[in-house]
Amino acid sequence: MTLFLISMLIVIVLILIEIPVAFAFGIGAVLFAFTTGNNISFLIPHGFKTASGFALLALPLFIFAGLLMAEGGISERLLNFVNSIVGRIKGGLGAVTVLTCALFGAISGSSSAAIAAVGQIMIPRMVREGYPAGHATALVACSSVLALLIPPSIPMIVFSITGGVSVGAAFLSTIIPGILLTLLYCGLNIWFLRNNPDIQVDPPLPFKQAAKGVVKTGYSAAFALLMPLIILGAIYSGIATPTEAAAIAVIYAIPVGLFIYKGMSLSSLGAVTIRAVTMTGSIMAVLFFLFIMSRAMILEQVPRDLAQALLQISENKYVILLLINVLLLLIGMIVDDISGSVLAAIIFLPIINELGIDPIHFAAVVGVNLGLGNVSPPCAPMLYMAGGVSKLSLDRYITPTLKFLCFGHLPMVFLVTFVPELSLFLPKLLMGY
Amino acid sequence: MQQEKLSAPYKSVGEAKIYDYDPDLSAHPIPPHLHAIPNQANHKVDSVLMRFERLLNWTFRSMMLLAGLGLAVLMFSQVIMRYVLESPFTGIEEASILLAVWIYFLGMGYATREREHIHGGIVSLIVKDPYKVGVIRFIGSITCMIAAIIFGYFACKYALKELDRGRLSVNLRWPRGLWSASMIVGFAMMVGYFLLETINEFRYLRRTRRARQSQQQAEV
Amino acid sequence: EELMLAHAYPTDHIFHLTSETFTNQLKAQGSTIEVDYHPGGDLGDWASIFEQSMEGVVPMTMSFGASEYDPRLDLSWLSYVVDDWKEAREVYGPNGKMTDVYNEILNDLDLVVLGVIPTGFGSIATRKGIDEVPTSFPNDAQGIKIRVPPIPIGIERFKSFGFTPVPMPFSELYTALQLGTIDARGTAPSVEIWQMRDVIEAYILTKDYFEHAFWVVNKSWLEELPADERQKLLSAADATMAKVWDEAQAIDEGFLNKVRDSGVKVVELSPEDMSKAKKILYAEEWPFMEKTVGPEIMTMMRDIAGIK
Ligand code: NA
Ligand code: NA
Numbered sequence: 001m002t003l004f005l006i007s008m009l010i011v012i013v014l015i016l017i018e019i020p021v022a023f024a025f026g027i028g029a030v031l032f033a034f035t036t037g038n039n040i041s042f043l044i045p046h047g048f049k050t051a052s053g054f055a056l057l058a059l060p061l062f063i064f065a066g067l068l069m070a071e072g073g074i075s076e077r078l079l080n081f082v083n084s085i086v087g088r089i090k091g092g093l094g095a096v097t098v099l100t101c102a103l104f105g106a107i108s109g110s111s112s113a114a115i116a117a118v119g120q121i122m123i124p125r126m127v128r129e130g131y132p133a134g135h136a137t138a139l140v141a142c143s144s145v146l147a148l149l150i151p152p153s154i155p156m157i158v159f160s161i162t163g164g165v166s167v168g169a170a171f172l173s174t175i176i177p178g179i180l181l182t183l184l185y186c187g188l189n190i191w192f193l194r195n196n197p198d199i200q201v202d203p204p205l206p207f208k209q210a211a212k213g214v215v216k217t218g219y220s221a222a223f224a225l226l227m228p229l230i231i232l233g234a235i236y237s238g239i240a241t242p243t244e245a246a247a248i249a250v251i252y253a254i255p256v257g258l259f260i261y262k263g264m265s266l267s268s269l270g271a272v273t274i275r276a277v278t279m280t281g282s283i284m285a286v287l288f289f290l291f292i293m294s295r296a297m298i299l300e301q302v303p304r305d306l307a308q309a310l311l312q313i314s315e316n317k318y319v320i321l322l323l324i325n326v327l328l329l330l331i332g333m334i335v336d337d338i339s340g341s342v343l344a345a346i347i348f349l350p351i352i353n354e355l356g357i358d359p360i361h362f363a364a365v366v367g368v369n370l371g372l373g374n375v376s377p378p379c380a381p382m383l384y385m386a387g388g389v390s391k392l393s394l395d396r397y398i399t400p401t402l403k404f405l406c407f408g409h410l411p412m413v414f415l416v417t418f419v420p421e422l423s424l425f426l427p428k429l430l431m432g433y
Numbered sequence: 434m435q436q437e438k439l440s441a442p443y444k445s446v447g448e449a450k451i452y453d454y455d456p457d458l459s460a461h462p463i464p465p466h467l468h469a470i471p472n473q474a475n476h477k478v479d480s481v482l483m484r485f486e487r488l489l490n491w492t493f494r495s496m497m498l499l500a501g502l503g504l505a506v507l508m509f510s511q512v513i514m515r516y517v518l519e520s521p522f523t524g525i526e527e528a529s530i531l532l533a534v535w536i537y538f539l540g541m542g543y544a545t546r547e548r549e550h551i552h553g554g555i556v557s558l559i560v561k562d563p564y565k566v567g568v569i570r571f572i573g574s575i576t577c578m579i580a581a582i583i584f585g586y587f588a589c590k591y592a593l594k595e596l597d598r599g600r601l602s603v604n605l606r607w608p609r610g611l612w613s614a615s616m617i618v619g620f621a622m623m624v625g626y627f628l629l630e631t632i633n634e635f636r637y638l639r640r641t642r643r644a645r646q647s648q649q650q651a652e653v
Numbered sequence: 654e655e656l657m658l659a660h661a662y663p664t665d666h667i668f669h670l671t672s673e674t675f676t677n678q679l680k681a682q683g684s685t686i687e688v689d690y691h692p693g694g695d696l697g698d699w700a701s702i703f704e705q706s707m708e709g710v711v712p713m714t715m716s717f718g719a720s721e722y723d724p725r726l727d728l729s730w731l732s733y734v735v736d737d738w739k740e741a742r743e744v745y746g747p748n749g750k751m752t753d754v755y756n757e758i759l760n761d762l763d764l765v766v767l768g769v770i771p772t773g774f775g776s777i778a779t780r781k782g783i784d785e786v787p788t789s790f791p792n793d794a795q796g797i798k799i800r801v802p803p804i805p806i807g808i809e810r811f812k813s814f815g816f817t818p819v820p821m822p823f824s825e826l827y828t829a830l831q832l833g834t835i836d837a838r839g840t841a842p843s844v845e846i847w848q849m850r851d852v853i854e855a856y857i858l859t860k861d862y863f864e865h866a867f868w869v870v871n872k873s874w875l876e877e878l879p880a881d882e883r884q885k886l887l888s889a890a891d892a893t894m895a896k897v898w899d900e901a902q903a904i905d906e907g908f909l910n911k912v913r914d915s916g917v918k919v920v921e922l923s924p925e926d927m928s929k930a931k932k933i934l935y936a937e938e939w940p941f942m943e944k945t946v947g948p949e950i951m952t953m954m955r956d957i958a959g960i961k
Contacts, residue, residue, distance in 0.1 A: 019573045020550030022541075027580050042710040044587040048616055049701045052534050054526055054822035060536050061505060152828045161848050162693045164665040167827055168851030238833030240512050241825050247508030270498055274543070277497040281540015282549050288537070298695045339695060345663070346693040388551040515798070515819060526803045526822055603721050603804055604820075 004302055007032035012377075015394075021384045022285035029293040038299045043292045050291040051284060054243075055154050055338075059112055059283065061246030064276040065253055066117035069227065071272045072257015072264040075121040077221035078228075084213040090201050091190035093129055094139055097122040098185045101143035102150055102178070103228075111144040111337075111374060111382050112283055119144075119389040130198035133392055135189075138400035141386035142408065143185050145371035148337065149178030152242070155341040159366055163345035163359060170363035172430060173423040177368055177416050184408045192403065223256050282388060286381050294339040303331050303343045317355050321417055324348055325369060329413075332373010333380075340370045357420075364423030368416050372409045375401065467570070467633045469546050469626040475636075486629075490546070493622070497539050504532040524605040531612055538615040542622025548630070564641050571634040578627035585620030592617050654686045654882065658713040659702050661694030666844065667904055668692070668715040671770055671868065671897050678889035684882055703869075707762050712874040715770055717866050720804065725758050725946045730806050730840075732862045732934040734958050738771075738902045741863050744957055745769045747894045754950065755867060764869040767887075768894035773842040773905035774860035778917075780830045780837065781854045786918070787837075788857060789926050790933060791815025799837040800826055806942065810861065811839055813937035814930070827852065840864070843908035846917065855918040859930060868894075935960055 007028045014024035033040045069075045086092035097118065104114045119140040126136040148155055151171035160167040193199055205213070218225070231249050234240040240248060257264035264272070297303060310323045328348070331340050344366040352362045374382045377398070387397055416422055474480035511525050522528075544550050556569050592613035600609040658675075660668045669692055676688045696702055696711060703716040718726035735741045745751045747768065756766045777799070779786065787793035794815035801807035803820040811818040819835050829835050830852040842864050846856050868890070875883060913919045922930065943951040 014576070015552070016556070017569055017573055018552050018556050019576060020552045022550060023577050023580050026584055027576070030580075030583065039710050041587065041590075042705055042708065044584055044616075045591040045704075046697060046701070048534075048588070048591070048613065049697060049704075051537060052530050052612065053698075053824070054530065055824045057504075057508075057529060057533055060501070060533060061508065064501060064505060152831075154824065157824070157827055162663045164663050164848070166851050167849065168831075234512075236832060238829075239516070241821075241829055241834055243825070244508050244512050247505050248512065250505040251509045273498050273501040274494055277501045277536050277540045278543045278547060278549055279540070280536055281538070281542070282544040282551050284537040285541045285544065286551055288541075295696065298691070301689070342693045342695045346695065350664075384551045388549075393552075515817075523803070523805060523808050523820055525820060600721065601724075609721070 001305070003032060003035050004297075004300075007035075018393075020285070021381075022282075022289045025286070025289035025293045029289065029296040032293075033296040033299060036300045038296065043295060046295045047288045047292040051288050056284075056287070058243040058246050059116065060276065060280040061243065061250055063116040063279050063283075064273070065246055065249035066120055067272050067276050067279070068250060068253035068257055068264070068269075069117075069224075070121055071268060072253055073261035074224040074227060074253060074256060074263075076263075077217070077224040077261070079121065079125055081214070081217040081221040081225065084210070084217040088202050088204050088210075090199055091193045092201075093122075093126055094131065094136075094189035094193065095186040097126065097136075097139055098143045098146075098182055098189065101140065102146040102182045104147070111147040111371075112287075112385055114144045114147050115140060115382060115385050115389060116279065116283070119386055123386075123390045127390075130196070130200045131193070132196070132198075132400070133390055134397040135192065135400045137386045137390040137392055137397040138404050139185070139189055140389070141375050141380075141383045141397070141401060142404040143182070144382050144386065145374050145409075146178055146182055148371045148374075149174040149181065149367055151175065153367070155337045155370060156363065156367055158338055159341035159345050159363060162342050163349045163363075165359045165363060166427075169360045169427040170367075172426040173360050173364040174367040175426055176422050177364055177412055180415075180422075181368075181408065181412050184412065185404065188404060188408050192400070223260050227252060227256075279388075283385055286384065290381055291339075298339065298343070303327075304347055306330060307347050311351065317357070318418070320351070320355060321357070321365075324351070325365065325413060325417055328366060328369035329373055329376065332370045333376055337370045337374055340373065341366065344370070358424060360427055361420040361423045364416050365413075368409070368413050372405065372413060375409075376405060466548050467630065467637055468548050469629040469633065471633055493539060493543060496535065497543065500532045500535045500539065504529060504536065507532065524602075527602050527605050527607070531607075534612055534615040538619025539622070542619045542626065545623045545626040545630075564638070564645070567634060567638050567641060571631065571638060574627055574631040574634055578624060578631055581620060581623040581627055585617075585624055588613075588616040588620050654878070655689055656686050656713060657689045657691065657711045659691035659696045659705075659711045660715040661697070661699040661702055662692065662715075664692055667770060667772055667897065667901060668866070670900065670904070671715060671893060674896050675889055675893045678892045679886065681892075682885040682889050684885040684889065686882060686886065706869055706871050707764060709763070709871040709874050712871040713869070715866055715868045717864075722762055723758055725950070727804070727806055727942065727945050728754070728758075728950065728954075729865060729867075730804065730862060731942055731954060732810060732938050733931045734954060735863050736860075741771060741865075742898055745771060745863065745865050746898045747891065750953070750957065754953075759867065759869060760872065763872045764867075765872045765875055767868045767870055767890040768897070770866045770868055770897060771901045771905075772844065772864045772866060773901070773908075774858070775840045775842050775862050775864045776859045777837060777839050777857045777861075778841050778846055778849075779854045779857070780833065780835070781852055782833070783836050783854055786855050786857060786920055787816075788920060788922050790930050797837055798835045799839050800829065800835045801839050806938065807840060809941045810934060810938050813933050843905055843912055846912045847908045847915075850912060850915045850917055853912075853917050855920055856912055857920045857922070859922060859927075861930065861934065 010031060011024050011028035014027060015021055029043060030040060033043060082096050083093065086096060100118045100122065101114050104118050123133070123136045123140055127133050147153060151174070153171070156170050156174065157167055160170040227249060230252060231245045234245045234248055235242055254269065258266070258269065307327050310327055311320065313323060314320060328344060331343055349359060349362065352359060374380060377383065383401060387394060390397070470483065470486060471479070474483055507525070507529055511522060514522055556566060560566050560569065592610065595613045596608070596610035601607065602609055658672055660672070662668045672690060672692065676690065679686055679688065697705065699716045700719040700721065702711055702714045703719045704722065705711040706714045707722065718729035720726040735744050743749055749769070752766055752769055755769065759766055777787070785793065785797065787797060791814055797816050798819050799811050799816040800821045801811050801818045803822065808818045808820060816837070821829060821835065826838060827849055830838065830849060840862070846853055878886065909919065939951065
């Protein structure tokens with residue numbers, strides 16, 4: 001356990017002195033595995049094998065689609081349209097960001113894809129309208145984990161199958177918490193910005209004129225508006241899997257950007273492609289080394305030992321639930337969300353069954369906790385990714401992030417833990433669970 | 434569709450650089466980062482090396498272009514083949530992952546060249562002296578280079594073993610080495626570009642120290 | 654001595670039962686080997702852990718035939734070799750012919766087969782909302798998009814059955830069934846139908862192959878063990894295999910009953926439809942397999958299946 005703490009400390013120090021997050025994880029992982037006497041020869045191959053899984057394939061495609069939308073003028077028109085509707089409400093753009101993240105996470109099932117696609121469009125736009133850059137970054141990072149709560153979500157599938165519970169019920173269990181969290185973030189965004197004089201808000205217009213604006217921007221955004229419709233339509237009608245839908249989005253965005261909105265030339269198409277590959281590379285580097293760190297921790301059975309140590313503290317059902325929350329948060333901090341779901345199912349589900357807690361309720365607890373772990377430092381891949389998109393160093397967005405987490409996600413964790421009805425209502429209603 | 438004037442100054446996404454000081458986004462300037470490739474050559478050797486790097490870079494960029502566009506086209510055609518031709522392509526998973534791993538590792542290497550790896554950090558806010566910032570960044574670059582060498586060693590060991598055993602993929606029956614070679618290339622790029630970055634930073638430190646010394650002498 | 658045993662399946666899977674039985678048997682034999690057990694795939698998916706066993710990183714695992722490492726392992730997917738559990742035990746069970754065949758293949762990969770673990774007969778399932786129940790092939794299967802695992806023989810089999818095969822990774826399968834990207838899935842034993850029961854309409858018992866896995870240990874690791882410890886390990890393995898085969902059928906049928914109780918329509922093939930299905934695959938899939946594994950093995954397989 002000492003070695004574990006030392007390794008984590010090294011990772012934090014390395015991150016603080018601006019060593020790329022990916023390499024900080026990698027160095028910490030190799031040091032930890034080496035000093036604990038584990039076989040380090042398969043660490044890198046494990047990272048390679050996990051990274052070359054099909055599940056991650058949506059990431060490069062959604063990043064590509066997002067950049068093409070930005071370059072070709074599609075996002076600009078979409079945002080102008082949205083702005084004509086909510087632009088006159090202070091904090092309206094932030095609320096749009098949260099809702100877009102939720103919607104995007106819903107379809108792609110991936111937090112990183114949501115940051116890639118939504119963050120790179122919304123953060124610059126928010127900054128341009130006077131939002132503090134740190135606030136904008138934190139908002140995108142925190143709402144990206146809604147992807148985990150609103151189905152489909154790959155970590156929830158992994159948890160359900162590993163834990164032998166119904167995937168459908170587990171999906172349904174996180175919907176209400178997901179919607180509540182979406183609304184909570186919308187509200188917090190407006191609340192945090194209430195006294196900020198920099199936010200530009202257009203003066204209110206008479207209804208007729210406002211409606212005219214909506215129609216006008218909507219008309220010029222017709223091809224842009226088709227894009228989310230195509231993505232959502234293709235997925236929900238079953239024409240394409242989310243990964244294929246991302247490819248459809250790319251193939252659609254190229255001619256629209258080149259010939260219809262003319263925001264892009266052939267040479268800038270090349271530059272955008274290279275940019276997309278580079279951005280994918282910098283994100284995959286973090287995931288690659290995070291997989292390696294996960295493995296180093298799991299080889300040494302760190303998550304299991306942590307659990308056993310903490311669970312000896314009490315026998316009270318609610319104390320144990322609280323402790324499991326703390327542990328899930330810790331696990332979310334040190335491993336990736338897929339490994340986290342496997343570990344949650346293997347380590348905690350037996351305890352949960354013994355305590356007489358509903359496994360579907362627990363699925364929701366796991367979902368909200370792993371989501372929190374993804375954005376809570378030190379190992380907060382989604383947080384750093386948002387920072388990468390907004391070009392900010394950690395100190396600039398850490399405070400707003402902690403504010404969002406303390407007033408938004410953390411209370412939601414407790415709510416889900418201690419109010420089982422939140423997670424069980426939909427499974428009971430729709431599946432007679 | 435009418436061509437309307439967009440509301441804000443417009444910068445191409447392809448040229449946007451992450452982690453470089455951007456007055457549009459950030460109010461307080463930080464010391465600019467040094468990249469792996471210097472802006473201009475200082476010696477004759479430099480310019481030869483830089484020309485060689487330009488050739489390499491052209492190759493990497495072409496491969497990135499092919500892999501990126503190729504993946505989109507491949508996944509798209511899978512949908513078409515399923516619905517229009519009703520004949521799926523057996524190797525779709527293998528082929529798409531082949532392109533994906535090349536995207537990942539070329540991207541990692543190129544991100545090193547462009548200094549675009551995701552990083553946190555507060556050095557430039559706590560430490561105000563640009564020379565000390567330079568020292569810390571130099572230590573960082575050298576650490577990354579050594580780490581990349583170690584990771585690269587294990588990556589090569591694994592990839593070469595796959596090549597050596599002549600393992601074939603299940604569906605396409607292509608050598609597995611095609612996949613794992615992406616790792617060799619990616620780590621080679623990372624080691625190389627971290628090395629160049631280290632050299633660049635070392636030179637910057639030497640220049641700064643000399644400048645300070647001569648300034649001190651002038652004051653005496 | 655520590656022995657790392659890892660597999661990629663949940664704790665209701667037969668691999669978990671096998672692992673626990675083995676750990677207990679090892680203790681009963683008085684062995685000093687400590688088992689460091691990793692279920693659920695926390696060290697990688699099944700193909701990855703299989704490779705780690707070849708490398709000796711994770712000395713022991715339970716895994717399916719990863720034909721990436723030897724194409725002859727495709728043999729484990731071959732259709733209609735056995736008809737029922739009794740035959741399955743004779744062919745694949747302890748002292749059955751197949752353990753030796755597999756040992757010969759896996760020895761080249763530095764692995765020793767401790768036993769063949771049965772998971773049950775694999776069949777077809779349709780998604781919720783699909784009314785057709787294909788039982789007579791190839792006529793009933795026309796136009797039905799079926800997910801097959803991305804291996805050559807999977808596509809060959811369901812094409813011969815008349816389906817439109819869609820190769821798709823396991824990670825996308827659940828959502829694809831839910832949203833209708835595909836209409837059906839193949840190669841499913843009852844345990845996997847139980848996992849996906851929420852999106853399944855009908856489970857059609859084509860029983861087109863007998864799914865089984867390999868319990869392997871790294872050969873070099875095993876040979877380095879002291880002789881008495883090795884002997885204890887092998888005896889523990891034999892005792893485990895006997896118990897697992899005793900219980901496997903009941904576990905498989907248990908899942909089938911749970912599937913039935915959860916409202917999934919379970920459909921048996923009529924004898925005529927079944928013999929038609931077999932005839933198709935013997936004519937199309939078996940020659941296809943012969944190209945991979947060679948005539949010698951296939952002659953033996955024809956012998957086992959009782960076809961000329
Ligand atoms: Na989702
Ligand atoms: Na975290």
